[in-house]
Amino acid sequence: MEGKLIVICAPSGTGKSTLINRLKADYPTLEWSVSCTTRPMRAGEVNGKDYHFLAHDDFQNQISQDLFIEWARVHSNFYGTSKVFVDQGLAQGKHLLFDLDVQGADAIKKIYQDTAKVIFIEPPSVEELEKRLRSRGTDTDKVILERIDNARKELMRKHDYDFLIMNDDIEGAYQKLRDIVARIVK
Numbered sequence: 001m002e003g004k005l006i007v008i009c010a011p012s013g014t015g016k017s018t019l020i021n022r023l024k025a026d027y028p029t030l031e032w033s034v035s036c037t038t039r040p041m042r043a044g045e046v047n048g049k050d051y052h053f054l055a056h057d058d059f060q061n062q063i064s065q066d067l068f069i070e071w072a073r074v075h076s077n078f079y080g081t082s083k084v085f086v087d088q089g090l091a092q093g094k095h096l097l098f099d100l101d102v103q104g105a106d107a108i109k110k111i112y113q114d115t116a117k118v119i120f121i122e123p124p125s126v127e128e129l130e131k132r133l134r135s136r137g138t139d140t141d142k143v144i145l146e147r148i149d150n151a152r153k154e155l156m157r158k159h160d161y162d163f164l165i166m167n168d169d170i171e172g173a174y175q176k177l178r179d180i181v182a183r184i185v186k
Helices: 016-026 056-064 083-091 102-115 126-136 141-155 170-185
Strands: 005-009 030-032 068-074 077-082 095-099 116-122 163-166
Touching: 005 016, 005 102, 005 170, 016 030, 016 095, 016 170, 056 068, 056 077, 068 083, 068 102, 077 083, 077 102, 083 095, 083 102, 102 116, 116 170, 126 141, 163 170
Parallel strands: 005 095, 005 116, 030 095, 116 163
Antiparallel strands: 068 077
16 A cells, blocks of 8 residues: 555644544544654654654754755754655655645655655635734734734635645634544555
8 A cells, every 4th residue: 555645734733633632533544744854853843743853963964965855944953844754644645734834845756756746735814823922922023914914825825735724713724624634554
């Protein structure tokens, strides 16, 4: 059986994490794509489960060998998706689940084409998205405005992917997500 790549892509504040966590609980056969990072391991994290923790030199060496599907520098740390991890999973017939931004989704589609199915989750409106971000109480006004600006740009791409789900109701959105994933992994 050939493995599939299921990519969830959504602006911050759309309920993406909630949907992904429910999906992981209902589909234990989906394997979470573990990203690589150079940031220090936090208390309680497990190498290979939460992240593949790499030294800066090792990460940069893998960049130079083109071993990442996509990678980014965030502040002083690097994050990336390993081609080796993904290729091994596919070869073993695993269905891998990803949480990627628009750039990451584009990169994975470019390499894996129809093997990768991107599901874009959109909020009911930008106003609702802002309300959700503010209700979290975790970000400054500056960060919220930056997330809103990024969301507007990402929403312009929502029709570029394989599936589109509006999260105006978490239960309804989750049922649509489950139905789509069931079709992908059949």
